[in-house]
Amino acid sequence: MAAHHLAGALLTLLGALFLFLGALGIVRMPDLYNRMQAGTKATTLGNILTLAGLALYHPSWALKIGVIALFVLVTNPLSSHALARAAHGAGVPLTEGSVSDALAEDLSPEGGEAVES
Amino acid sequence: MIYLDVFLCVLTVICAVAAMVTRKLVAAAILAGVVSLIVSYLFVRMKAPDVAMTEAAIGAALSTVIFLIAIRRTEEEER
Amino acid sequence: MADVILELALVLAGIGVLLASYRLLKGPCPPSRAVALDVLTLITIPLLVGAAVMTGRAIYLDVALVYGLLSFLGVVSLARYFEKGV
Amino acid sequence: MDRRWRSISIATLFYWALWLVLVQSFDPQEMIAGAVVAFFVAFLSKGEPFTTPINCLLAPKRILYSIIYVFYLFFAIVRSNLDVARRVVSPSLPINPGIVKIKTRLKSPLGKMILANSITLTPGTLTVDVRGDDFYIHWIDVETKDVQAATEKIAAGFEKYLEVICG
Structure with missing residues (x-):
């Protein structure tokens, strides 16, 4: 057994741990925005680590796996930003203990709540 | 690995049943997207990458967009 | 040894699929379900690449590539629907 | 040509x-x-x-700063991921969320796009909306509501490099 197999498998295990933590965060967090924080970003790092580990495990595919990782790295912040903006526009409320909502304050100058859909 | 495949098969059935019984149409569209996602993985495990690729293209992007356009056209109280 | 660790990693990702599908089935509002769909896609891409590596055939990577591109389209169209309806 | x-x-x-x-x-x-x-x-x-980036290819200083920026971004991602992972697994769920407003100094659209996506890519901060020079950031642990202090905390590290790379 080659050493790069073991290193790649360990890196994959570390990435899978981050994937698992992201999925755990999506269950435990109280509202949509916090779910997005834990869910779609911990899984980005998990994705990159997992794909790097698998590329190390199978080095002749490293270039192609790198293209997949690049796509994930570029498209993921775009899609999560689009979802967050759409959810705020649709009036998904923040959780109870939230400190401030500067965007809703700026949208309605009287300091009212965000519109419910 | 076979345990993971069996678990994903069961999850596919659960998601499909949930897509049928749910009252919200958008939730049903999202659940249909997840069904095609997992089915695509199962096709890869069954050594059919071409079918999996077609399933990914149709199920993930095209059918979701068409479902959403169709839901847009429905009446307000049915959403 | 390395194979066992790799399978363990894929099973750990499978538990992640279980947790994310709990949020998908329960999800109080439709945008939460969309976030769960996003997370499920991000977990499934390493599963697909892992299946390709364990089988050893390069054609399986293309499925992960197509999925990574097209699921972005699906999530963005969902976001557009939530914002103003397609 | x-x-x-x-x-x-x-x-x-x-x-x-x-x-x-x-x-x-x-x-x-x-x-x-x-x-x-x-x-x-x-x-x-x-x-x-x-x-846009054709000018970037001409100046060696910009290439150097781009390479430094990639490594800086990667370490920022890893650091904040560990922070969010600690919050997720701890039983009491120590979060203090809220949406704050920051102001950016960057002028070019490319720089704003890279800054917004970098802020989104580091866990703990999520760009909800962009209006002109104002970014609205959902922050998982709000330390300050002041615009200047929040800009200093969130965006200053990225801006330092992006200002050289694309203005």
Whole structure:
């Protein structure tokens, strides 16, 4: 057994741990925005680590796996930003203990709540 | 690995049943997207990458967009 | 040894699929379900690449590539629907 | 050769390299077909993603700062991921969320886009909306509601490099 197999498998295990933590965060967090924080970003790092580990495990595919990782790295912040903006526009409320909502304050100058859909 | 495949098969059935019984149409569209996602993985495990690729293209992007356009056209109280 | 660790990693990702599908089935509002769909896609891409590596055939990577591109389209169209309806 | 054709040719080369990575063969038929398709796509999109960074290729200082920026971004991602992972697994769920407003000094659209995506990519901060120079950030642990202090906490580290790279 080659050493790069073991290193790649360990890196994959570390990435899978981050994937698992992201999925755990999506269950435990109280509202949509916090779910997005834990869910779609911990899984980005998990994705990159997992794909790097698998590329190390199978080095002749490293270039192609790198293209997949690049796509994930570029498209993921775009899609999560689009979802967050759409959810705020649709009036998904923040959780109870939230400190401030500067965007809703700026949208309605009287300091009212965000519109419910 | 076979345990993971069996678990994903069961999850596919659960998601499909949930897509049928749910009252919200958008939730049903999202659940249909997840069904095609997992089915695509199962096709890869069954050594059919071409079918999996077609399933990914149709199920993930095209059918979701068409479902959403169709839901847009429905009446307000049915959403 | 390395194979066992790799399978363990894929099973750990499978538990992640279980947790994310709990949020998908329960999800109080439709945008939460969309976030769960996003997370499920991000977990499934390493599963697909892992299946390709364990089988050893390069054609399986293309499925992960197509999925990574097209699921972005699906999530963005969902976001557009939530914002103003397609 | 005016500027439009230069950006189209750069985009063609990029798409052709991507094609060669994806097909993984150097058969002449594949290469010719890839070149035709790459030029077609680049012509239809008018070389769009590559119109701005041409200036970046000329100055060596910008290339150096880009490489430093990639490593800085990676370490920021890892650090904040560990922070969010600690919050997720701890039983009491120590979060203090809220949406704050920050102001950016960057002027070019490319710089704003990279800054917003970098803020989104580091866990703990999520760009909800962009209006002109104001970014609205959902922050998982709000330490300050003041605009200046929040800018200093969230965006200053990225801005320092992005100001040199693309203004």
